[in-house]
Amino acid sequence: MATIDQAPSQEETKTTNPSHDPEAQPTEDVEIEIVDYSKRAQWLRAAVLGANDGLLSTAALMIGVGAVKKDVQTMILTGAAGMVAGACSMAIGEFVSVYTQYDIEMAQIRRDQAQRAGEAVEERKKRLPNPFSAAAASAVAFAVGAMVPLLAAAFIKGYRVRVAVVVAAVTLALVGFGGLSAVLGRAPLVKSSLRVLVGGWLAMAITFGLTKIIGSTGI
Template sequence: MASIITMNHENQQATTIPIQFDIESNQIQEANENIIFDYAKRAQWLRAAVLGANDGLLSTASLMMGVSAVRHDVKSMILSGIVGLVAGACSMAIGEFVSVYSQYDIEMSQIKREIMKNGNIEELERKKRNLPSPAKAAAASASAFAVGAVVPLLAAAFIKNYLVRLIVVVVAVSLALIGFGGLSAIMGRAPMVKSTVRVLVGGWLAMVVTFGLTKAVGSTGLN
């Protein structure tokens, strides 16, 4: 709280008028900035989760389509999907863990250099808590991949007819791609239709190419 003094010229009396600095506004602005920063961090994690699920969906579906090009039984298709889910989730987890840990080490080194200058140990602990967790990042990445990979597996699990199974898998994957493409567009503030179509066409292309190339290799007698 601050004040200014005004002079009443009629009675020569000084009047004190309190003035409140815009402290509350500054505090509100800082709070809003923190909220925006936290929202941005959550948005990054959400976007990474959507992209991870999309990878799991497309990688597993393409693998299953490739195997089904040379093996028409449901067991081979499901088994290939399970292998793709496990291998992909492990790969995503390890890759994310190594990547985030490298970032963690770099930021920790920078923080320690700053702390050595001012000697504020409490600041070190506070900044350390704000760093990303490699273990959490790995778990989130693996989980997102697995969620996407489950879609084609569930679509193919209970259908014995070969052609019907392929159609159901393609339809289920297409619907999931539309959903993931829409979410990515919303989070990235991109055009909804354009982004969704791009993701959908890319997914179809991946499945068709995998199916066609595997079919061509299988026709050589290697299957």
């Protein structure tokens, strides 16, 4: 006996067809932008490291030489030479280091080429570190950090006041760089700042003391 399909009731129609529901909310495709911080972290790390190194090494060099030669010209010339040499050294060292990392990761990508989809491999290549960006960021940051003690000492003729101003300026900058490193690395702010500050004081004190001893021996 043939059966006749019954038409769905209004309630069933309302349940199965959401377009007839006046309370139904229209659905829209929402694009969520995913930010990749890995590439940004590469040059930020190089910049923070370079600025801190430029600040500390230049200040320690100036104070160390100032322990023997107290005139402002010698102190500034020493700091300027240290800034140029240090910036070049940081750039070359960062370039070689990051390029080594780049080569290692590229070799791994080639080994995985047969096992991964082409799109995935291309995404991995885009996230590789850029040696040129890291080198440039490190060199510029080193020079910026080195300018702090240079500018602090440039306009002060008195030796004791000059050294005190350099130490004070470097102290403030070390606290700033330590805090910036903590924020970027999501580390404890106070501990990171104190660690950088105490390390900077020790570096300047040791350089000053050893240079003073060497200078007093007449070597």
